[in-house]
Structures are given as C-alpha cells and as structure tokens.
Amino acid sequence: MIGLLQRVSEARVEIAGEVAGRIGAGLLALVCAEQGDGEQQADKLLAKILKLRIFTDEAGKMNRSVQDVGGGLLIVSQFTLAADTRGGNRPGFSQAAAPAEGERLYDYFVARARAAYPEVATGRFGASMQVHLVNDGPVTIPLRIAP
Secondary structure: OEEEEEEEEEEEEEEOOEEEEEEOOEEEEEEEOEOOOOHHHHHHHHHHHHHOOOEEOOOOOEEEOHHHHOOEEEEEEOHHHHOEOOOOOOOEOOOEOOHHHHHHHHHHHHHHHHHHOOOEEEOOOOOOEEEEEEEEEEEEEEEEOOO
C-alpha cells in the first residue's frame, strides 16, 4: 500500500460542493492499494501513520506522532499514487488494485483507523473530490508498504 502524508494546519475534502470530511491540525493521508495488497499491508501502513514522529516537540525537532499531539486524521483514497511514469508522458495505473479490491481495502483501512484513533475523517472512494489543505512546514512524507 502507498501512503502520502501531509502534516496540515487544517484540511477538508469536498464532494459536489459539500464537505465530506474536515480536520484541524493533524495529518492528511492519501492512500492507494496496489495489486497484491491485503489487510496486512493496510494494518502496517496505519500503524506507521499513527506512530510516525513528524510533529515538533518543545525543542522544534520532529519528535511527536499524530497520536502524541492529538491531531486529526483525514483519509482520502487516491489511486493515482500508483502511477507508473517511467515511459512516455501518460501515466499508467496497472499496478493499482482493481477498483473493487481497492475500495474493500480502503474501507478496511478506514474502519481500522476509526477503531484505533478518535478523530478520523474521510473522503469517499471513487468520488471526484476537491481536497483543501494548509500544509504545515511544509512536511510531506511518502510511505510504501510492500506486499
């Protein structure tokens, strides 16, 4: 599974002009299931996201996790993270999980996140979404959990 984390001051996702999910300070997690991924990869990615120390402590060092600071977690599906751009100018997405499997793993990931963490907001799988964010830092961290 692929994740792209952005430490944010605030973030929201809109679908057809309506806010589907919103957080204050915390993490925007864009997630993508790839072929061969399963619950094990989803669980590992979630654990990494919740424990990754990318928030600053009193000394200004990145030494705190989203759990440590009590920040929000906004989870948005984004299959384009699986883009293959090695050849030509049109990305290929053959490594992304099939839509039904991608949705199943996204729903699993969100359910596990809600069970493990108190403030979780989401977008909607497969929807055309507008994501608004204020990147804090900026801090953007790519993650990949291989099958």
